Amino acid sequence: MNLPKLEELKDIAGKKILVRADLNVPLVETDGIMQVADTFRIEATIPTLSWLLDRGASVTVCSHLGRPKGKPEDRYSMTPVREAVNEKLPTVKVLENLRFNAGEESGSLEFAQQLTSGYDLYVFDAFGAAHRNHASVVLAPTLLPTVVGINMALEVDKLSKLIDSPASPYVAVVGGAKVSDKLGLLKSLIEKVDTVIVGGAMAFTFLVAQGVKVGDSLVQDELVDQCIELMATGKILLPKDFVALETGKPFGVSDGEPTQRVFEGDIPEGWLGLDVGPGSARAFSAVISRAASLLWNGPMGVYEDPRFSGGTVTVARAVAASNAYSVVGGGDSAAALRKEGLADSVSHLSTGGGASLEFIEKGTLPGIEAIDKRLGWR
Ligand code: AMP
Numbered sequence: 001m002n003l004p005k006l007e008e009l010k011d012i013a014g015k016k017i018l019v020r021a022d023l024n025v026p027l028v029e030t031d032g033i034m035q036v037a038d039t040f041r042i043e044a045t046i047p048t049l050s051w052l053l054d055r056g057a058s059v060t061v062c063s064h065l066g067r068p069k070g071k072p073e074d075r076y077s078m079t080p081v082r083e084a085v086n087e088k089l090p091t092v093k094v095l096e097n098l099r100f101n102a103g104e105e106s107g108s109l110e111f112a113q114q115l116t117s118g119y120d121l122y123v124f125d126a127f128g129a130a131h132r133n134h135a136s137v138v139l140a141p142t143l144l145p146t147v148v149g150i151n152m153a154l155e156v157d158k159l160s161k162l163i164d165s166p167a168s169p170y171v172a173v174v175g176g177a178k179v180s181d182k183l184g185l186l187k188s189l190i191e192k193v194d195t196v197i198v199g200g201a202m203a204f205t206f207l208v209a210q211g212v213k214v215g216d217s218l219v220q221d222e223l224v225d226q227c228i229e230l231m232a233t234g235k236i237l238l239p240k241d242f243v244a245l246e247t248g249k250p251f252g253v254s255d256g257e258p259t260q261r262v263f264e265g266d267i268p269e270g271w272l273g274l275d276v277g278p279g280s281a282r283a284f285s286a287v288i289s290r291a292a293s294l295l296w297n298g299p300m301g302v303y304e305d306p307r308f309s310g311g312t313v314t315v316a317r318a319v320a321a322s323n324a325y326s327v328v329g330g331g332d333s334a335a336a337l338r339k340e341g342l343a344d345s346v347s348h349l350s351t352g353g354g355a356s357l358e359f360i361e362k363g364t365l366p367g368i369e370a371i372d373k374r375l376g377w378r
Contacts, residue, residue: 001156003371004147006051009121013056018119019149020136021045022128022351023063023081023094026331034075036084040334041128044351048125048149049085049092061085062095062115062136064129070102104135112139125149127156128352130367131359138370146371151351156368158348159359162327167292168194171324173284173315175200176298176332179223181354188361189295190233197237197284199276199300199311206231206238215267216247237287241277242267243301243308252305260307275301276311284311285318294319294326296333297357303336312336320345329356 023045026037036042045061052059068076082094098104103111112135116122122144124130129137130152140146148156162170170193174182179202189196198206201218208219209227230236241264245251249259251274262277276284281300288294296319300311313336319326320342328334329350337343350356359365 001160001368003153003156003368005153006048006123006147006150008147009055012052012121015057015120016118017052017057017059017121017123018116018140018144019045019048019052019059019061019123020126020129020140021048021061021063021149021151022126023061023078023085024065024128025081027066027075027080029075034077034080036080038335039084040338041351042081042084042088044151045125045149046088048123048151049089051150052123053089053091059091060093060095060119062098063126064099064104064134064136065097066099068097068099070099070105072096072100076100098134098136105132107133107135107139109135109139111135112143116140116143119144122146123149124367124371125152126367127152127350128355130352130365131355133366137367141367141370142373148371155350155352155356156359159327159350159356161325162293162295162360163363166192167325169291170293171195171197171287171291171295173197173199173288173294173296173319174298175202175300175312176330177201177218179205179220179227182298182357183223183226185297185357185361186230190230190235193235195235195237195287197287199239199280199284199315200298201273202298203239203276204273206236210238213266213268214273215244215269215271217242217244217267217273237284239276239280239300239311240265240283241279242273243275243277243310244271244273245307246270247272251308252302254306256305256307258307274305275303275308278310278314281311281314285314288315288318288322291322291324294322294324295360296326296328297330297353299332299336303332309336313340316340316342327356329353
């Protein structure tokens with residue numbers, strides 16, 4: 001993909017450059033003060049900001065943060081992010097949350113004009129937002145000469161390897177809450193991969209399609225037929241044992257009572273499957289260890305709760321131990337890898353969740369298309 005890169009910018013000393021980064025980081029509230037909980041995305045865009053500063057540009061960075069509804073909300077203020085950026089690069093100006101203006105999400109031309117006015121150049125480095133049809137993603141690049149930043153270029157390069165010529169066997173591991181979020185990806189992947197391992201709550205809709213009883217686990221009944229079609233390829237590998245909790249008991253907390261149980265095959269009524277069982281995790285690891293190309297997106301269970309993190313941790317270790325070309329996307333899988341200290345053991349840890357899925361599915365993204373269509377300045 002021939003995207004215009006930073007190296008094409010000549011004589012930028014004194015130029016006013018607006019960088020669209022993805023600084024949408026998780027925040028934690030301690031004593032009423034919001035703080036950045038994970039600097040991963042901030043780190044990812046530092047090389048671009050430093051590159052521009054080193055050449056004498058005046059750099060302003062903008063991003064969205066969380067999901068405010070088109071108006072300012074204190075808890076989504078960029079203040080903690082600004083502090084984290086300025087700790088590393090004191091001269092970078094950080095604008096307030098783009099989504100404090102309704103025009104960002106509605107894709108308003110007026111907002112894009114307001115945002116870009118006064119700047120000489122636009123640098124798009126926000127891979128994690130490149131699947132959105134928002135003003136800063138699809139309109140700003142048409143209003144100013146635009147190049148992609150180092151993070152954006154790296155993401156496109158690393159993910160393209162899984163699209164263009166993945167070495168076989170190609171194994172995808174997909175998990176998370178909803179089949180509906182990943183159906184497009186699954187349909188596109190099924191053509192290219194040898195095996196798709198499905199875990200997380202998603203697996204239950206497939207299991208129902210196979211006639212397995214899943215108790216009170218999450219199922220999207222309206223998607224059972226599509227799961228049957230996907231399974232007809234013979235490429236879908238599902239869990240066969242589960243870690244479950246009695247329905248109604250709290251989960252997702254770190255100090256839950258250890259009353260979980262492992263079930264082989266059917267899950268009885270009154271129980272909720274919240275992780276793949278140890279036998280399935282081992283079977284998944286064996287398939288992962290034989291892969292030459294690997295894509296992992298989505299946890300195998302409610303991994304935030306230590307009672308249901310076993311499947312995700314086992315998969316994280318197997319992906320990290322593999323010699324395959326491995327790409328991990330999505331906040332939860334990336335967080336699980338980092339928590340295990342295994343982030344450096346994969347070929348690429350993507351900063352994008354939805355964006356990495358959509359790029360692998362379609363081979364392009366709205367943000368990429370917009371840069372392609374930018375004013376013909378090259
Ligand atoms: P996603 O955002 O679709 O990748 O889904 C991630 C979320 O799915 C995490 O917050 C998990 O807690 C949740 N999840 C994974 N497995 C299950 C399950 N078996 N039941 C309920 N939620 C789950």
